[in-house]
Amino acid sequence: MIGCGNMGAAIAAGAVAQMPDVDITAVDPNLDRARELLGPQSRVRVVADLAQLGARSFDVGILAVKPQHVTAALRSAERHLAEALIISIAAGIPIAALRVAATSAARLVRVMPNLPALAAAAMSVGYGEPETLASEDRRTVQRIFGAVGHFCWLANEAEIDIATGVTGSGPGYVFAFAQHLQRAGEAMGFTSDTAAQFARQTIIGAARLLETDPRSAEELKNAVTSPGGTTAAGLAVLDAPDALPHLLIQTTAAAANRAAQLAKFQQQ
Structure with a gap:
């Protein structure tokens, strides 16, 4: 090594x-x-x-x-x-x-x-x-x-380079999601420590379920979503075409493009 x-x-x-x-x-x-x-x-x-x-x-x-x-x-x-x-x-x-x-x-x-x-x-x-x-x-x-x-x-x-946009940089996106989920909790009145605990364990628990449950991410999302319920209301914002779907395409593409640029720079 x-x-x-x-x-x-x-x-x-x-x-x-x-x-x-x-x-x-x-x-x-x-x-x-x-x-x-x-x-x-x-x-x-x-x-x-x-x-x-x-x-x-x-x-x-x-x-x-x-x-x-x-x-x-x-x-x-x-x-x-x-x-x-x-x-x-x-x-x-x-x-x-x-x-x-x-x-x-x-x-x-x-x-x-x-x-x-x-x-x-x-x-x-x-x-x-x-x-x-x-x-x-x-x-x-x-x-x-x-x-x-x-x-x-x-x-x-x-x-x-393409995979780097998903796998290499992906943990950063998840950490950013946790960071902003915590801030959303704080904005709703929870203390920083409590909001951090909520955000961290929610993501850890969801990741553990992804690891252990054979269902796809989409199937698990549907399993936690009741028609007309609270999760459905939140996902109506998050899943809007110009929200998370669009953002993640832009995010992974930006990271992959930067990886390709860095590779060209290293070769010069």
């Missing part, structure tokens, strides 16, 4: 918890922060720099550094990842750019996890060149990211 910040630590911690057969080493110059994020009982070995790895080589390397540091990290780790499966979670860095910095024998995969990986509830998406990845490589990627939530392979690399 090259880079052990919030996301890198979440992936490493999830992997060692769910995959007892793996041995993980994390490289991060901020040792104290990395160890704190991993937890005191973590089996992950943490070192400050690649020099401390000696001549050791690895089967899998995960790049969890900022996009501007990916090329340097790959080149610095070349002897340790000479024939490794390399997984990059850096936003906006295409496989073609990774290929330039990696060894010719490397197998390359891009994965975009999202923030709920911190709670082992991520929705991660990934793409790897079909001609370079063996079935075992695909299973390895699925095991690692399945340890921190759910994982889905994409049909082509361009879909990563």
Whole structure:
């Protein structure tokens, strides 16, 4: 694991918890922060720099550094990842750019996890060149990211930017909904703490039901809505064509377009 910040630590911690057969080493110059994020009982070995790895080589390397540091990290780790499966979670860095910095024998995969990986509830998406990845490589990627939530392979690399508008940025939309639901409660006279509790638990409960109930979101929405009732009155506002349906199309499109712009910028 090259880079052990919030996301890198979440992936490493999830992997060692769910995959007892793996041995993980994390490289991060901020040792104290990395160890704190991993937890005191973590089996992950943490070192400050690649020099401390000696001549050791690895089967899998995960790049969890900022996009501007990916090329340097790959080149610095070349002897340790000479024939490794390399997984990059850096936003906006295409496989073609990774290929330039990696060894010719490397197998390359891009994965975009999202923030709920911190709670082992991520929705991660990934793409790897079909001609370079063996079935075992695909299973390895699925095991690692399945340890921190759910994982889905994409049909082509361009879909990563599109998916980012839904999966990568989606938690932010949910948090915004919670924020404004809380404010609505406050506007109706509840204290900030009470309104926050109402908003938070309402969303947690609804999400738990989505997770455990086989019905679709639309079916669950209909189940809680009685004709002429209170939910129907609220949904008449929220479900209006120019309200939430229109806003979410605009929202996800804006995020996806920005992801594509950032990808082009990183390639320049």
